[in-house]
Structures are given as C-alpha cells and as structure tokens.
Amino acid sequence: MTEPVNPVPTDPLLAELLDLALEAGRRAGALLRDGRPDDLAVAKTKSSPIDVVTEMDIAAEKLITGFLSEHRPDDGFLGEEGAASPGTSGVRWVIDPLDGTVNYLYGLPTWAVSIAAERDGETVVGVVEAPLRNETYRAVLGGGAYVGERRLSVRPAPPLEQALISTGFAYVQSRRARQADIAQRMIPRLRDIRRGGSAAIDLCDVAAGRLDGYYERGLNPWDLAAGDLIAREAGALTGGRPGERPSGELTIAAPPGVFEPLQELLEEFGAWRD
Template sequence: MTSETHARPGAPDGLAAELLEVALEAAGAAGALLRDGRPADLAVAATKSSPIDVVTEMDLAAEKLITGVLERRRPHDALLGEEGADRAGTSGVRWVVDPLDGTVNYLYGLPSWSVSVAAEYEGETLVGVVAAPMRGETFRAVLGGGAWLGGTRLACRAAAPLDQALVATGFAYLQPRRAQQAEVAREVVPRVRDIRRGGSAAIDLCDVAAGRLDAYYERGLNPWDLAAGVLIAREAGALTGGRPGRPASGELALAGTPAVFEALQPLLEAAGAWHD
C-alpha cells in the first residue's frame, strides 16, 4: 500500500486501498463508455428540475455500468447515485456517484464533463475519484493521503489576494435562482481577477486542487456533485466549506486557497450567495 492509501484511524486495514481501486475501475469504465459511446444523434431522455436541466441516455447507461461494478465488487455497500440509484448497505460504506457531471456540456459536445465516484465510511468521505476523459485526466484522493493526478501530488496555488484570484462558479437551472446567482456574480466580478464557468462542479473542484483556479463557489449542488471533488480539493491544501462555520452543502459550496477562501467567504455571505 502506498502512502496515499493509508486510511484514517478507525477504518479497517486495507479498506481505503480497496475502495480506491474500485472507484478507479468504476469511474474509468464509465468514462470510457461516455467518451467512446456517445451517439451522433444524442438527445435528451428526461428533464429534472426544469426543462433545461436534462438527462441523456448516456447518463443512465453510465450509472448502470457503475452500479454493476459496485454490485460485483462491493455488494454490501450502500449507494446514492444522481440518476436514481439508491440502496441501503450493511458494511458502513456508501458510494456517492455522479455518472456524468456536466450533462449539458456533454449534450453539446463540449469537453468539460466528468465522472465522479466517492466512497464514504461511516459518514465521512474516505475516497474520491474524478475522471475527465476528454482531458485524459483522472484525479484521486484518499483521506489523509493527499490528492493526486497520475504520479503527481497536487497542491493548490500559492497565496494571492482576492483581486488576483481566478474564481469559477456555476448557475442553477431554476430561473429565480439563476437571477439571484447573477446578482451575486455582479458583486464578485469587480473584486477578483476574473470569473470562469466550466459546467462541471467536480472538474472545477479538481482544478482548485491542481492550482488551475484560486477558488470555486456555487449554490444548489447535490452530494454527488461535491463528494469526490471536495475531498480532492481539501487533500491538495484547499479550504472547503459553505456559509461561515458550515460545511459545503447545497446551500453553498466553496473551495479555495486558504487566503482566497478567507476573503471570498464573507463576500459571498454578504452578497446572499446562500439564498435565492
């Protein structure tokens, strides 16, 4: 076992290494399916929160593939997936899966989409894997073992003031929330270097880990959007959270270099980034 798979105290010996291996298999297989199996006539299969919040047949196929891997490798674990997979378990492990993060990008043929697979042990995220097949990148982290991209250990950017920070965000598919998020962005833009909107929360969190962004924030995310990416960002030295004193959640999720996090969090609080 390498140093990156040393589990936190209390986790059974070898559990982190096993979960990481399974997560890499599941994310890799789903990523290959999505990359190589995308039909030329890909269409919307269903909608969720609004007519522009879409699901494609490939979202469903990727989740089915991941579910199959987990049932074969870890049949006693619980599972929560974006596209409806939900089962109880008896092992203390729960998988939190987004089979296609960035569905609209994928629908339009844009490359910024990913597969996010996280494993919790007794309620704490122990392993996170984010595969970004069109980049040829797979990010991974184990609690206490650092964040990695291939053989490179990741570290977030060096300290910089907020006005020199490159900050990513995202926007919801519910129109009233989008309007409020636009108002928040108006408050943020003049105070930072620039804003980016990539379309995949998991990739944005990994880009904070890799030093490609100084921070990322968004309201309205779900556990499957956050679980793997938050662990990867935190293991690379980023601070993560929501409103002051609270963890990242659907109310607000924020990750950034320590200096930018400390400056951006109160700005987002004052701007009302946590409510519609």
C-alpha cells in the same frame, strides 16, 4: 526519504475502495466517451437530444453500481440517477455518473464521472474521471490528492482582487437570475470569474492550481463528494456559510488566504439564498 510518487493507502479497505472507484470511473468514462453519437446535439433518433444524454447518464450509473455491487454487495449507494440504498457494511458510494451534462450534450470536454466512497458517513475516497481531458483525479483521506502520477497542490493565495474564481448556475430560472446578480457583484472584486459547467472538475481545478477558488449554490451531494475531498487533500479549505460544511446551500473551495475573504464576501452578498 522521498515520498512515493503514487502511494498505496496503508488501510486495506481504503486501498480496495480506491481501486474499485478508479476502475468503475474508467469503465463509465469509456462508455460515455465512446457511446456518445457524433451528432448528439442534433440527434434525431430520440424525441430530443436530452433523451440520449439521459439514457447515457442512466447507463453509466447502472454500470458503476453494478460493478461495485459485484465486488462489494453490502455497500450502500446514493446516485444522481436514482441509486439509493443504505447498505449494511458502513460504506456508501456517492455517484454522479455524468457531471457536466450540458457540456457533454454540446461536445465540450469539461464533463466527468464522479465517484466517492464514504465510511461511516465520512468521505474517504474520491475519484473524478475526465475522459476528454485524459485526466483521472483521485484522493484518499489523509493521503494527498493526485492526477495521474502528479501530486496536486493548490496555488499560493493571491489577494482576492487578483483571484480567478469559478462558479456555476442552476437550471431553475429564478435561481439563475439571483446567481447572475451575485456574479455581477463579485466580478469587480476579483481578477475574473469562470463558468466551467462541472462542479467536480471545478473542484479538481482548484486542487490542481488552475483556479484560485470556486463557489456555487445548489449542488447535490453527488456533485461535490469526490471533488471536495480532492480539493481538501490538495490543501484547499472547503465549506459553506461561516462555520458550516459544503452543502446545497453554498459550497466554497479555495486555498487558505483566499477562502476566508471569499466566504466573507459571499456571506455579505447573500450568495446562500435565492
């Protein structure tokens, strides 16, 4: 029997959460795409272009939390722009309304809206809306990962020295210097390194087979919640230091066969410390 191209979750709650996340992501993505001034990088309407980006970021989070609260008033929230409430339903939404802020500021297409739903502490739904890519990534725990109608699957694992790996850098200068040192040591051991600027999209690109792996130190829960589920449902392994889950200390995602030597190398280089 052929698997449905776009299967509906059998659990009614998960189906509801997925539908709400998709619609919230679509609305927020449209707000950010259509509301961005063409001259944002040199905007004069505020004290700095960053003020405009911050306002868009906050507006997108308010749109998402308002929409979700309207439909599920008892759910909790954790958002980059300050949304924080425990809720009483056992469901919590983890939201990054604009992942890839600097890309957005400069008019680069690699930014996204990231929305995840946790049930009793476990991520069960993840949606990453990338408007300028015209792509919507989604996953339900145990149900696979998709972009549009296409089911996602990680690339077959190459030897580490042939792997294309993405990473990211923090805003804090001291941490950036340490991360640059790690990247410099990594490059001779890999095919090459990429720096996309959006953790959510990097994780989705691992899921889609566009990258052989990804690692980064310093992520927040909202940076990785949705993308981590999407990557895992596409067949990636995710983690941090050996035996640990992805966290702000270190996040790694890669297919089996790349994950293990990548994690070992990052541990050897001390990528988890500043």
